[in-house]
Amino acid sequence: MTAPRARHVIIVGGGASGVLLAHQLLRQSADDVRVSLIEQGPDIGRGIAYHTGNPDHLLNVRVANMSALPDQPDHFWHWLISRGADATLCPDPYCFVPRRIFGDYIASLLEQ
Numbered sequence: 001m002t003a004p005r006a007r008h009v010i011i012v013g014g015g016a017s018g019v020l021l022a023h024q025l026l027r028q029s030a031d032d033v034r035v036s037l038i039e040q041g042p043d044i045g046r047g048i049a050y051h052t053g054n055p056d057h058l059l060n061v062r063v064a065n066m067s068a069l070p071d072q073p074d075h076f077w078h079w080l081i082s083r084g085a086d087a088t089l090c091p092d093p094y095c096f097v098p099r100r101i102f103g104d105y106i107a108s109l110l111e112q
C-alpha cells in the first residue's frame with residue numbers, strides 16, 4: 001500500500017481572501033496539507049482595504065458582522081476584547097472599528 005501524497009496548496013495574494021483561505025485549509029484539512037501564501041507586500045492580511053494606518057478609516061460593517069469564521073460569528077468581537085479593546089474604541093459588537101485593526105485580526109489568524 002502506498003502512503004497518501006502530501007498536498008501543497010499555493011495561494012497567490014495575502015490579502016483577506018488569501019489569509020482566510022489559508023486559515024480554513026489548515027483548520028479543516030488533514031495534517032498532510034501544506035499551504036504557501038505568497039504576498040508581494042510587506043504584510044499579510046491587509047491588502048488595499050486594511051493597510052491604512054489612519055484611525056479615522058473605519059470598517060463600513062459592524063464588528064458583529066465581520067467575524068472571519070462563519071461558525072463563530074462572535075469571533076472578531078471576542079478577539080477585540082482579548083486585545084484589551086475598551087469602550088472608547090468599541091463599546092459593543094455593533095460599533096465600527098478602524099480598518100487597520102481588522103487587518104491585525106486577519107493576520108492573527110495565521111499566528112497559530
Ligand SMILES: Cc1cc2nc3c(=O)[nH]c(=O)nc-3n(C[C@H](O)[C@H](O)[C@H](O)COP(=O)(O)OP(=O)(O)OC[C@H]3O[C@@H](n4cnc5c(N)ncnc54)[C@H](O)[C@@H]3O)c2cc1C
Nearest residue numbers: 013014015016017018038039040041047048049059060061
Ligand atoms: C478602501 C477600501 C475599504 C474597504 N472596506 C471594507 C470594509 O469596511 N468591510 C468589508 O467587508 N470590506 C471592505 N472592503 C472590501 C475589501 O477589499 C474586501 O473585503 C477584501 O479585503 C478583499 O480582499 P482580497 O484578499 O480579495 O483582495 P486585496 O485586499 O486586494 O488583496 C490582494 C493581495 O494580493 C496581493 N497580490 C496581488 N498580486 C500579487 C502577486 N502577483 N503576487 C503576490 N501578491 C499579490 C496584493 O499585494 C494584496 O495584498 C474595502 C475595500 C477597499 C478598497
